[in-house]
Amino acid sequence: MPILSVEHTTIYRYRRSVGFGEHRLLGRPRDSADQILQSWSVEISPAPVAMRHVQDVFGNVVTSFTPAMRAQELRVVNRLRLDHTPVTPRQSDVARYAATWPFGYDAAESPDLGRLREPSIEDADHAVGRWARRFLRGAETPTLDLLSDMTQAIDSEFSYRARFEEGTQSPARTLALCSGTCRDYAVLMIEAVRSLGFAARFVTGYLYSPRGEHHHGGGATHAWLEVFVPGLGWVDFDPTNGIVGSRDLIRVASVRDWRQAVPLAGTWNGLPADFLGMDVTVRVTDASADTALPVPHLQAL
Structure with a gap:
């Protein structure tokens, strides 16, 4: 700790x-x-x-x-x-009804999660939606595995490129380039999981790099996302560094849209x-x- x-x-x-x-x-x-x-x-x-x-x-x-x-x-x-105190989510702690995708949020929670489940950026060619579905394993996919696999894929398959101008590039452009900043990766994954019905929000904060480890996004503010998983609550996913859970992440603000x-x-x-x-x-x-x-x-x- x-x-x-x-x-x-x-x-x-x-x-x-x-x-x-x-x-x-x-x-x-x-x-x-x-x-x-x-x-x-x-x-x-x-x-x-x-x-x-x-x-x-x-x-x-x-x-x-x-x-x-x-x-x-x-x-x-x-x-x-x-x-x-870092928290690592466990599949065994996911609520039984949400253990695999697809699932529906509880009726009592769904109204409050509504806007956080709606895509914020038009996916005219359905490129983001198609990319998100590559992580499905047939009729049922363990929920935490799906989200973790997506996080790890961005970390391993995309090239981090620092960009100092304001704003983000579109998720479709991030997919086409297979590169971007932490903001770009967070926005891509938010739109991807929302296309599958998950509630997600953008997080801004700081990143700690322990001695002997190298994280992308240090030396400035950092961005990642949280996804609401029944039984676990809001879970951190940092696709820039392949982090699942709150290890090395310091949350400052969580919002619906990165512009906020x-x-x-x-x-x-x-x-x-x-x-x-x-x-x-x-x-x-x-x-x-x-x-x-x-x-x-x-x-x-």
Whole structure:
């Protein structure tokens, strides 16, 4: 049960001093049985007029702030420390009625999962749906095996390609190229499992790479997905690294659509030519030997 520490620094650089509007940060991890937050802080320069913490429609904590002064640089440092207990799902724990695909969600849960089962991107040529069905094993397929096989296939058959522009490529393009980023792989698998009737959501967070292991997607924010499996609840699947379960994954926010999970966004006042660039660094370390600080009080929750 390691204590993981994260320092996520984002720096926006400008040619001359510019003014800043409201910014929105997804930085506070979601508390759950496998990750318990011990400390969290946000450092902003120039200092903001005020900082608010509210919950969005998905229960994620959103931090809003507006820097008070004009400046040539905006620096946001998100620091956290949490107790991380990895969970590996077991097929034997899947509810009996959902042990194999196809199955139907319980009538009491189905209405709440409805939008999370609907594809978000049109699959005009049914390329994603056909690809998803290659993982079926005849009339019945063990549910967890199906999802695990899909996760492992993306990891082993696709080539990870870092891409720094915003957004994602379409799932059909990811399939055609057999390459993409963690965001692209998460969106592909979400659309694939939704085509089979599963409820899935996009996750943004951080990735820990233990000594001796190499994970794709470290050094920046990371993306993967969760699938709702009766008997197991929301299960993490990281197709970028072939991870099933929450090992090495730090969940910050879970949403229906990737556009709802931008880690940091905001506005500034100036000419387009004033923007020089953005630098992002993320350090995730094992801080088990350190003494944790108490979690600060959050306002307006």
